Amino acid sequence: MGTKVFPSCENCNCISTPFKFLSPEQLAFINRNRVEINFKKGESLLKQGTFTSHIIYIQTGLIKIFSEDSPSNLVLSIESKGYFLGLQSVFHPHKVPYSAIAFEDTSACLIDIKAFNKLIQENAKFAAGMLKRINDDSLRSYERMATLGLKQLHGRLADLLLCLSIRIYKSRKFRTSLSRRDMAEITLMSNESLSRVLKQMKDDKILQVKANHFEIIDIQALRMLSKVA
Amino acid sequence: MGTKVFPSCENCNCISTPFKFLSPEQLAFINRNRVEINFKKGESLLKQGTFTSHIIYIQTGLIKIFSEDSPSNLVLSIESKGYFLGLQSVFHPHKVPYSAIAFEDTSACLIDIKAFNKLIQENAKFAAGMLKRINDDSLRSYERMATLGLKQLHGRLADLLLCLSIRIYKSRKFRTSLSRRDMAEITLMSNESLSRVLKQMKDDKILQVKANHFEIIDIQALRMLSKVA
DNA sequence: CGCGAGCTTGACGTTGTTCAACTAGAGTGG
DNA sequence: CCACTCTAGTTGAACAACGTCAAGCTCGCG
Numbered sequence: 001m002g003t004k005v006f007p008s009c010e011n012c013n014c015i016s017t018p019f020k021f022l023s024p025e026q027l028a029f030i031n032r033n034r035v036e037i038n039f040k041k042g043e044s045l046l047k048q049g050t051f052t053s054h055i056i057y058i059q060t061g062l063i064k065i066f067s068e069d070s071p072s073n074l075v076l077s078i079e080s081k082g083y084f085l086g087l088q089s090v091f092h093p094h095k096v097p098y099s100a101i102a103f104e105d106t107s108a109c110l111i112d113i114k115a116f117n118k119l120i121q122e123n124a125k126f127a128a129g130m131l132k133r134i135n136d137d138s139l140r141s142y143e144r145m146a147t148l149g150l151k152q153l154h155g156r157l158a159d160l161l162l163c164l165s166i167r168i169y170k171s172r173k174f175r176t177s178l179s180r181r182d183m184a185e186i187t188l189m190s191n192e193s194l195s196r197v198l199k200q201m202k203d204d205k206i207l208q209v210k211a212n213h214f215e216i217i218d219i220q221a222l223r224m225l226s227k228v229a
Numbered sequence: 230m231g232t233k234v235f236p237s238c239e240n241c242n243c244i245s246t247p248f249k250f251l252s253p254e255q256l257a258f259i260n261r262n263r264v265e266i267n268f269k270k271g272e273s274l275l276k277q278g279t280f281t282s283h284i285i286y287i288q289t290g291l292i293k294i295f296s297e298d299s300p301s302n303l304v305l306s307i308e309s310k311g312y313f314l315g316l317q318s319v320f321h322p323h324k325v326p327y328s329a330i331a332f333e334d335t336s337a338c339l340i341d342i343k344a345f346n347k348l349i350q351e352n353a354k355f356a357a358g359m360l361k362r363i364n365d366d367s368l369r370s371y372e373r374m375a376t377l378g379l380k381q382l383h384g385r386l387a388d389l390l391l392c393l394s395i396r397i398y399k400s401r402k403f404r405t406s407l408s409r410r411d412m413a414e415i416t417l418m419s420n421e422s423l424s425r426v427l428k429q430m431k432d433d434k435i436l437q438v439k440a441n442h443f444e445i446i447d448i449q450a451l452r453m454l455s456k457v458a
Numbered sequence: 459c460g461c462g463a464g465c466t467t468g469a470c471g472t473t474g475t476t477c478a479a480c481t482a483g484a485g486t487g488g
Numbered sequence: 489c490c491a492c493t494c495t496a497g498t499t500g501a502a503c504a505a506c507g508t509c510a511a512g513c514t515c516g517c518g
Binding site for chain 4: 152189190192211
Binding site: 067070076092097098131134135138141145148149188227228 | 305
């Protein structure tokens with residue numbers, strides 16, 4: 001976990017929607033109450049059951065958020081650039097209800113939760129933006145519930161591939177740092193099943209796969225798989 | 230859908246945590262901006278895709294909240310007395326993201342969303358209480374994701390029975406208005422599987438079941454089933 | 459060249475669904 | 489009061505989906 005000091009929040013290129021509502025003074029204030037941390041692949045960003053001390057803003061990289069309640073872990077979501085990790089704890093402080101680890105090298109800003117809270121109370125637009133984020137998370141958790149509950153192997157993998165292509169890498173063609181094991185964990189299937197379904201999608205000319213390089217050939221077919229099963 | 234006018238919010242016996250934070254004037258204000266509606270079994274309280282006009286506070290009865298996105302519907306949660314339906318839309322107005330219907334005769338207060346919003350902005354404690362509610366919902370949705378994703382038939386049914394006994398009916402022994410078909414829909418299994426698992430639990434002396442009358446004999450065994458599978 | 463980790467493939471067993479037959483209670487009409 | 493039907497629920501048998509186990513493959517690295 002290296003620590004670097006970047007110039008300041010005012011001229012940060014990671015600035016995203018809710019931050020835009022902050023005044024220059026407020027940005028300067030946040031700048032004084034943050035540290036920037038680089039997490040290596042596999043390192044933990046957040047541990048379930050600890051007390052919240054920071055909001056973690058993801059600048060680059062890829063993380064998984066997962067629950068450690070059950071005997072086996074459950075991946076709740078995967079997130080990348082622009083995600084606010086731990087937001088729920090701002091509005092309702094308690095022990096954090098999930099863990100997060102880096103799927104690949106990830107850089108993040110840790111913002112002191114008290115400072116964050118102060119801005120929430122000062123700036124209604126900023127607060128509203130954060131509430132919208134919480135809402136969006138909640139809606140996506142319903143979608144994931146549907147994926148896991150209703151769909152079978154092909155549909156679940158189709159959903160993951162669409163998520164990677166659209167939300168994460170924003171390209172039809174991408175290289176991922178997820179291993180097959182990771183993908184199997186996310187889609188809740190065995191490694192062997194993942195391998196088989198992937199092979200079938202290759203045979204069906206839906207995908208081109210070589211090691212970690214993926215290219216979606218027939219996105220329409222993927223969407224169909226996502227709908228039907 | 231009959232309409233009745235009750236005395237007022239000030240002496241309502243349904244008053245619950247976030248309402249307690251309201252001043253007498255604020256309670257009177259809410260009283261002027263609500264209607265009380267009785268829904269019959271099977272009637273719709275909320276339809277996915279419509280615009281939010283009210284917050285629906287459940288006074289008595291039982292409802293299911295479900296998503297109509299997927300080819301088959303997915304029950305997101307079941308709720309009873311004291312639940313605020315549609316809360317997410319207060320903080321982020323948009324089309325409602327799920328539907329809700331009554332599992333049994335249900336009485337509810339429909340509170341105008343603009344009035345509700347006004348109180349949120351006037352009264353920080355009230356607002357915080359509502360945010361806590363949203364958070365709790367979100368955490369329970371993670372639990373449900375784990376139930377549906379990780380557990381098999383016995384575990385899923387155990388979770389439903391524990392939920393009914395603890396959260397809904399608050400008794401080891403209860404009569405439910407849920408049909409076997411409803412229970413199968415909630416636990417995402419076929420009617421036949423539900424019947425078989427239920428029979429096995431009877432044979433194993435975990436439950437006593439007669440028509441819609443349930444009595445949990447061995448709650449420890451249920452918890453075990455919920456954990457393991 | 460050989461070794462090991464991650465991935466793939468095939469054979470087989472388990473879990474859960476589907477289909478079809480059967481049962482029990484709740485109306486309905488004679 | 490008794491057939492008759494209708495629906496909800498139960499039960500059994502066949503089948504499909506998926507996981508598990510074991511063996512083989514591939515590729516990077518010592």
